[in-house]
Amino acid sequence: MLLLPSANRVYTSATPELAAAELAVVSAAVLGGAVSEAAHSRRGGVPYLEFTAERLSDEATAFLSQLSAIYALFEMDGDLLKPVELHRIDRYDDDLITIQKYPGKTNEQFTKLLFNVTLMSSAFAPELTSRKLAVLDPLCGRGTTLNQALMYGCDAAGLDADQRDFEAYSAFIKTWLKRKRIKHHADYDGPVRREGKVIGRRLQLSLAATKDEQKAGMSQRLDVVCADTTRAAEFFRPDAFDLIVTDAPYGVQHGSRTTARLARRPQDLLTAAVPVWAGLLRPGGAVGIAWNTLVAPREEAAAILAGAGLEPLDSGPYRQFRHRVDQAIVRDVLVARKPGPAAA
Numbered sequence: 001m002l003l004l005p006s007a008n009r010v011y012t013s014a015t016p017e018l019a020a021a022e023l024a025v026v027s028a029a030v031l032g033g034a035v036s037e038a039a040h041s042r043r044g045g046v047p048y049l050e051f052t053a054e055r056l057s058d059e060a061t062a063f064l065s066q067l068s069a070i071y072a073l074f075e076m077d078g079d080l081l082k083p084v085e086l087h088r089i090d091r092y093d094d095d096l097i098t099i100q101k102y103p104g105k106t107n108e109q110f111t112k113l114l115f116n117v118t119l120m121s122s123a124f125a126p127e128l129t130s131r132k133l134a135v136l137d138p139l140c141g142r143g144t145t146l147n148q149a150l151m152y153g154c155d156a157a158g159l160d161a162d163q164r165d166f167e168a169y170s171a172f173i174k175t176w177l178k179r180k181r182i183k184h185h186a187d188y189d190g191p192v193r194r195e196g197k198v199i200g201r202r203l204q205l206s207l208a209a210t211k212d213e214q215k216a217g218m219s220q221r222l223d224v225v226c227a228d229t230t231r232a233a234e235f236f237r238p239d240a241f242d243l244i245v246t247d248a249p250y251g252v253q254h255g256s257r258t259t260a261r262l263a264r265r266p267q268d269l270l271t272a273a274v275p276v277w278a279g280l281l282r283p284g285g286a287v288g289i290a291w292n293t294l295v296a297p298r299e300e301a302a303a304i305l306a307g308a309g310l311e312p313l314d315s316g317p318y319r320q321f322r323h324r325v326d327q328a329i330v331r332d333v334l335v336a337r338k339p340g341p342a343a344a
């Protein structure tokens with residue numbers, strides 16, 4: 001596997017280890033453990049991840065095609081590399097994910113990794129291409145996870161308390177859809193009131209990658225709310241989501257994020273929010289959280305998830321996602337499953 005050249009140098013230095021851990025999760029989840037002996041190498045001066053697999057079915061290749069760090073895949077014949085055709089399921093141009101630049105944006109390649117690992121840990125991994133999955137990012141910022149969900153053909157929902165983020169994402173997505181001439185329809189765009197009081201703002205859109213999909217009723221829904229995440233249950237139904245994927249605040253300031261509410265300790269926020277999020281997840285679904293281990297150790301984050309009745313996945317490759325982002329951030333990933341009939 002030839003690794004994607006990434007613009008972010010810091011992230012790139014951790015890419016081979018993260019790619020190996022992601023591959024191991026995918027292999028265990030949907031390839032029956034077919035992949036083994038993954039190791040980094042350099043060929044012709046560029047980084048690869050080499051692994052052994054008896055034979056890759058078309059279905060297996062399809063899963064590998066979605067890996068966050070894959071650039072190209074080759075079958076090795078001695079020292080020669082024979083290209084394997086990749087089939088990415090991306091439904092839109094990749095500038096949906098890359099165009100926005102702002103302080104505090106989660107690296108998009110990492111977002112895809114977090115998304116994939118969460119999906120693979122749910123009972124719904126094999127359904128990615130056969131059913132429209134519903135995904136929530138309850139701390140969505142300017143929508144990196146939401147855009148990844150749309151890219152994969154999912155319904156995407158998000159919540160963020162920061163009004164500037166909400167407005168920036170709302171303006172971005174509306175402009176992007178128009179500029180790309182993608183069929184879409186705004187179902188709602190305005191304040192949300194309960195008992196006469198404004199409790200948030202909301203943008204609800206439906207969009208379809210093609211006219212035929214729109215006609216066949218296969219539109220995707222995008223639903224973004226500007227409100228505190230601990231109020232998520234006021235906006236979304238219980239068991240509404242297959243996956244919850246989020247990058248929690250790092251406890252360091254990005255640019256002008258200075259309001260007292262957003263400066264709450266990340267672990268306090270998670271303690272208050274995770275039980276609410278767990279209620280929105282379908283049994284068999286999974287939550288994937290990225291956070292800064294310098295503000296909350298892994299055990300603390302795992303205990304918060306377990307305390308909400310979720311089952312943290314904490315062995316093997318799940319312990320290999322920790323990586324340094326900068327001086328103040330050592331990021332890790334924690335995934336937990338919601339037990340229930342669908343997961344059996």
Ligand SMILES: C[S@@+](CC[C@H](N)C(=O)[O-])C[C@H]1O[C@@H](n2cnc3c(N)ncnc32)[C@H](O)[C@@H]1O
Nearest residue numbers: 105106139141142143144160161162228229249
């Ligand atoms: C690490 S950022 C997520 C960035 C996002 N993935 C992106 O790429 O734009 C964490 C987000 O949590 C939001 N946040 C912090 N506390 C919140 C709360 N109590 N309710 C809702 N959102 C909150 C912040 O506004 C910030 O956008």
